[in-house]
Amino acid sequence: MEEASDAEVESIESRGKALSIAKEPYEFAMSGNWEGLKKFHKEDDKTEEIPFAKRNVLEFLLKLLINECTESSLLCAALNVQKNRGNTVFHEVAASGNLDAAKHFLQLEDIVQSKPEYQCVLKIENKLGQTPLYRAAAFRQMKVVEYLASEMEDMELHFKRKRDKISILHIAVIGQHFETALWLLKKHPCLANIKESNGLTSLQLLAQMPSAFGPKFRKSIWTMLLYKCIIYSAAFTLLLKLDIINSKFQFRNNPSIIL
Numbered sequence: 212m213e214e215a216s217d218a219e220v221e222s223i224e225s226r227g228k229a230l231s232i233a234k235e236p237y238e239f240a241m242s243g244n245w246e247g248l249k250k251f252h253k254e255d256d257k258t259e260e261i262p263f264a265k266r267n268v269l270e271f272l273l274k275l276l277i278n279e280c281t282e283s284s285l286l287c288a289a290l291n292v293q294k295n296r297g298n299t300v301f302h303e304v305a306a307s308g309n310l311d312a313a314k315h316f317l318q319l320e321d322i323v324q325s326k327p328e329y330q331c332v333l334k335i336e337n338k339l340g341q342t343p344l345y346r347a348a349a350f351r352q353m354k355v356v357e358y359l360a361s362e363m364e365d366m367e368l369h370f371k372r373k374r375d376k377i378s379i380l381h382i383a384v385i386g387q388h389f390e391t392a393l394w395l396l397k398k399h400p401c402l403a404n405i406k407e408s409n410g411l412t413s414l415q416l417l418a419q420m421p422s423a424f425g426p427k428f429r430k431s432i433w434t435m436l437l438y439k440c441i442i443y444s445a446a447f448t449l450l451l452k453l454d455i456i457n458s459k460f461q462f463r464n465n466p467s468i469i470l
Contacts, residue, residue, distance in 0.1 A: 287323040290316070291330050297337030298346075305343035305359065308352035317362060333363055340373025348379050348395070351388040356395075366399060378405045384413045 293299050304312045316332060323329045336342055344363070347355040360366060371378050377385075380402040383392040392413070395402055406412050411419070 283323050283326060286319065287326045287329045290319065290323060290332055291328075291335065293335070293337070297339070299332060299335050299337075299343070301332040301335070301343045302337055302341070302346050305347040305352065305355050306350045308347075308350070308355055310354050310358060313355050313358060333359065334368060336373060338374070340371075340375075342369045344369045345372055345379050345382070348388070348391050349382045349386060351383075351386060351391060353388075353391050353394065356391060360398065370399070370402065370405070375408065377407060378402055378413070380405070380413045381407055381416065384417050 289300070291299065301313075301316055304316060320329075320332065324331075333343060337346070341349070344356060344359040347359060363369075369379060372382075380392055380395050380399075383389075383395060403413060407416070
């Protein structure tokens, strides 16, 4: 095996150092420890050694916030910047389930929404074509899903991810996030009729998922029975809801089916 060159070793050490420095403030941010984060950035001069390109986007944004965001152009860039997979800081917040952080970030839009280069954080898509709302649904972050949905006028922008056209309901069913799926279905019944590239609706997908009706936890008989009760109830409720919606849809398009 060839030995790494001095340049490669230096690059690896640099990345390791950046990750090491970024770990502590990132944990502060994701746990909501804002005082700890503020203290870290005020006392630790090592943060200045991290180049922006290698610094975690969330850490960079929070540092700007701590400095009172006197430069709206910098805040605008921090809100809109996308990492390698196309995720903005708001994509990460949505996936984390940190509701307080989500509310705070949306409040920041008041500062920068007049900037011509600014893009609404709710509408930015990553490389998979996922908006932050779609990503929250995919990660079972129900409270964030409800909050973000209440903050937008056009939910249809978030119904499908652009890359493969998988619907937000379908992704919730695939992940067996039945609470999220039921909420989406209640708010937007039209999602029940969307077919994926394989020709299946979410109802048909759920019916073909034996894993949705099997125990995941086998630590004890009581845990298994409790899990079965919960998962069976959620899955069958979703099946019933989907079936009712599909039946209504079919009747509207072909009333003769009742004859």
